Amino acid sequence: MVQKIIELALRNRLVVLLVAACLFAWGIYAVKQNPIDAIPDLSENQVIVFTEWMGRSPQIIEDQVTYPLVSNLQGIPKVKNIRASSMFGMSFVYVIFEDGVNTYWARTRVLERLNYAQRLLPQGITPTLGPDGTGVGHIFWYHLDAPQMDLGEQRALQDWYIKFALQTVPGVAEVASYGGFEKQYQLVIDPVKLQFYNISMMDVMNKVKANNNDVGGRKFEMSDMAYIVRGLGYIKNKDDLEAIAVGNYNGVPVRVKDIGTVQMGGDLRLGIFDNNGEGELVGGIVVMRYGENADRVITDIKKKMGDVQKGLPEGVSFTIDYDRSSLIEAAIDNIKSKLLEEISVVCIIVIVFLFHWRSALSIIIQIPITIAISFILLNAFGLSSNIMSLTGIALAIGVIVDNGIIMAENAYRNLAEYQRDNTPDT
CATH class of the missing domain: 1.20.1640.10 (Multidrug efflux transporter AcrB transmembrane domain)
Known part of the structure; x- marks a missing residue:
């Protein structure tokens, strides 16, 4: 032959x-x-379902979130296994499919089941799908070099400018922020004053929520001119928040500043990102989409970072911590x-x-x-x-x-x- x-x-x-x-x-x-x-991608073909319910214990999360999700995700075609974990305020469900199953077909089938399982969860709890990446999708890490900015300002810059810009790069599934403080208005309520004015905590929460909102009106025509009438009610600073009325005492409005204090602070943190013991940093992790060309994606990320650099405040720059393209x-x-x-x-x-x-x-x-x-x-x-x-x-x-x-x-x-x-x- x-x-x-x-x-x-x-x-x-x-x-x-x-x-x-x-x-x-x-x-x-x-x-x-x-x-x-x-490196070769040897991770399992899986879809991650993430659910957040802050302030609840792992046992409550397990009983009211994780168990209903796992029980309803059973029976999806070509599912090999379902794993789950419950922790403080968070639930993770890992739906593992057979090898060879299209990733986006799998995500669609899981999303169909989640729409049905939504009614079994507590009110206001919405499960979401994780990024369409894999366990080896973390291809690029960076942090901000901003000695003149505090951690809260750096995190705001990362979350509201840099992250959105890098997510537009083709092949990027997610840009996960880390480090710093997520800014928020914090109301420190005095329980003695609540009791004196006969106001409950739920009253305070509902009034603050209702007053932080814009409302629409209608068009008003006068003298061949049209005026759009609307109500502007979004909070812009601490003074706006302190002036919100939460109740009435003998005909006198009770405002937020009468029952407590308002301060700018950071959200609850479960950890910090430290730079070799030299201090905290703020940065991001770029997760590549499944099946993309890592070398091309990293090249596009670096090019985009050059464009983003032009819009950063003076004295702020990028420092690359991990770049897989070198390997x-x-x-x-x-x-x-x-x-x-x-x-x-x-x-x-x-x-x-x-x-x-x-x-x-x-x-x-x-x-x-x-x-x-x-x-x-x-x-x-x-x-x-x-x-x-x-x-x-x-x-x-x-x-x-x-x-x-x-x-x-x-x-x-x-x-x-x-x-x-x-x-x-x-």
């Missing part, structure tokens, strides 16, 4: 060269289309260097031992064609270029070279024996 294939290839050299050229061109296209990452580029440079080394070694060995440049050329041509075909197969099986696959290709180059040298030497020896046996004696 092998002999017939060799004979067929020798009799149809132009066809073989044309097929090899087509495969090489296809392989070059596959190299450009194949997603590049540093990706190292893996690519490694296979390039190995490729050049192998080609050089082949040339030296074949020319020194066989003194035949055409044999060396035939072996050298095999290397790029074989590598190009391997990328076609990587795309066919949905695999990315990473340290594992590129290392395998680098190791396979040695096998290709060894086989080529052995075949060339064997052919050279057989031809020499054939010529010796068929040369007439003189």
